[in-house]
Amino acid sequence: xxxxxxxxxxxxxxxxxxxxxxxxxxxxxxxxxxxxxxxxxxxxxxxxxxxxxxxxxxxxxxxxxxxxxxxxxxxxxxxxxxxxxxxxxxxxxxxxxxxxxxxxxxxxxxxxxxxxxxxxxxxx
Amino acid sequence: xxxxxxxxxxxxxxxxxxxxxxxxxxxxxxxxxxxxxxxxxxxxxxxxxxxxxxxxxxxxxxxxxxxxxxxxxxxxxxxxxxxxxxxxxxxxxxxxxxxxxxxxxxxxxxxxxxxxxxxxxxxxxxxxxxxxxxxxxxxxxxxxxxxxxxxxxx
Numbered sequence: 001x002x003x004x005x006x007x008x009x010x011x012x013x014x015x016x017x018x019x020x021x022x023x024x025x026x027x028x029x030x031x032x033x034x035x036x037x038x039x040x041x042x043x044x045x046x047x048x049x050x051x052x053x054x055x056x057x058x059x060x061x062x063x064x065x066x067x068x069x070x071x072x073x074x075x076x077x078x079x080x081x082x083x084x085x086x087x088x089x090x091x092x093x094x095x096x097x098x099x100x101x102x103x104x105x106x107x108x109x110x111x112x113x114x115x116x117x118x119x120x121x122x123x124x
Numbered sequence: 125x126x127x128x129x130x131x132x133x134x135x136x137x138x139x140x141x142x143x144x145x146x147x148x149x150x151x152x153x154x155x156x157x158x159x160x161x162x163x164x165x166x167x168x169x170x171x172x173x174x175x176x177x178x179x180x181x182x183x184x185x186x187x188x189x190x191x192x193x194x195x196x197x198x199x200x201x202x203x204x205x206x207x208x209x210x211x212x213x214x215x216x217x218x219x220x221x222x223x224x225x226x227x228x229x230x231x232x233x234x235x236x237x238x239x240x241x242x243x244x245x246x247x248x249x250x251x252x253x254x255x256x257x258x259x260x261x262x263x264x265x266x267x268x269x270x271x272x273x274x275x276x277x278x
Contacts, residue, residue: 108144108151115150115154
């Protein structure tokens with residue numbers, strides 16, 4: 001039933017609010033999905049979005065501040081890539097969340113197994 | 125064994141599916157009998173639900189309070205809107221952390237599948253922003269990004 005409580009609780013507990021806020025934007029999620037395939041420059045990142053480079057740079061700054069991406073210096077290029085620590089923190093969080101959900105239903109499996117199989121619903 | 129599936133739909137929905145070995149009647153009862161709910165809807169290991177009010181009738185109140193026994197706790201309130209034994213429950217709920225979160229409208233269906241049940245829970249959040257904030261987004265591209273990343277590390 002109410003899963004969302006764990007998301008909120010855990011995101012607060014783990015201090016991932018900034019990271020999740022950063023990911024609440026579809027463009028930024030798309031940027032992360034692109035970077036998951038490998039590092040890319042601002043120009044490369046701007047390409048699929050029909051956005052100006054300054055607009056993309058603004059999104060990159062939000063992601064950087066949230067610890068989700070880092071930049072590398074390569075001559076005049078500044079390619080971005082996913083930040084291992086930030087992504088791992090989210091992985092960890094998502095794993096915890098999934099575990100919490102699964103835990104509930106695994107428990108329910110046991111409860112159901114213990115219920116009498118053909119007992120008709122009792123009146124409340 | 126886990127067959128939990130969680131996906132987003134449109135801008136404001138989250139759909140969770142899960143199969144159970146028991147028939148719909150039993151799964152329905154496990155969602156509408158507070159004594160049973162209290163046994164399983166506990167989240168992570170170590171948490172308990174000392175207060176479980178689940179008045180399963182249209183307009184009936186829901187109140188769940190959880191604690192980890194170490195001083196941390198939170199609660200949820202809600203109301204039942206529709207109940208069709210043993211295949212459909214519609215309710216609305218909100219978390220109190222302690223400020224209330226926006227209302228989450230939830231339709232839960234229990235469909236027979238073989239000798240078991242396919243449960244489909246469809247949540248509707250007020251807007252895309254709320255869903256993103258609540259769901260923590262990771263479910264979509266973010267999660268994909270995580271998994272692609274994970275694949276690269278393996």
